[in-house]
Amino acid sequence: MGVSAKNIKKNVMHVISGTFLTDDLFLKNLPFIGVVVLLLFLHISHRYVCIEKVSKIEKLQKELKSAKYEALVISSDLTNISRQTQVQQLVDGYKLDLKQLKEPVYKIEE
Secondary structure, rough: OOHHHHEEEEEEEHHOOHHHHHHHHHHHHHHHHHHHHHHHHHHHHHHHHHHHHHHHHHHHHHHHHHHHHHHHHHHHHHHOOOOOOHHHHHHHHHOOOOOOOOOOOOOOOO
């Protein structure tokens, strides 16, 4: 059962010469080998698609973070501009002849 140098040389020559492709063992297992190769191709292509999707997700997360920051800044500016004192200053600046009410607003009902 020992592995001899002569046996190894014979097996290497068998592979190099290509005669193993015509052996019954290889031909009998050809469908299995085909399925294994197909699964390898599917695995490689799936991994490539996953890497692309992860890259796209990271890009979209950065874009979302930027959009959230921009929305926060705009909301802050709007809150600042819509304060009563700011509105009064804008009205006075444009000389619109509008006065601030001294009495609270009330609804007339019939």
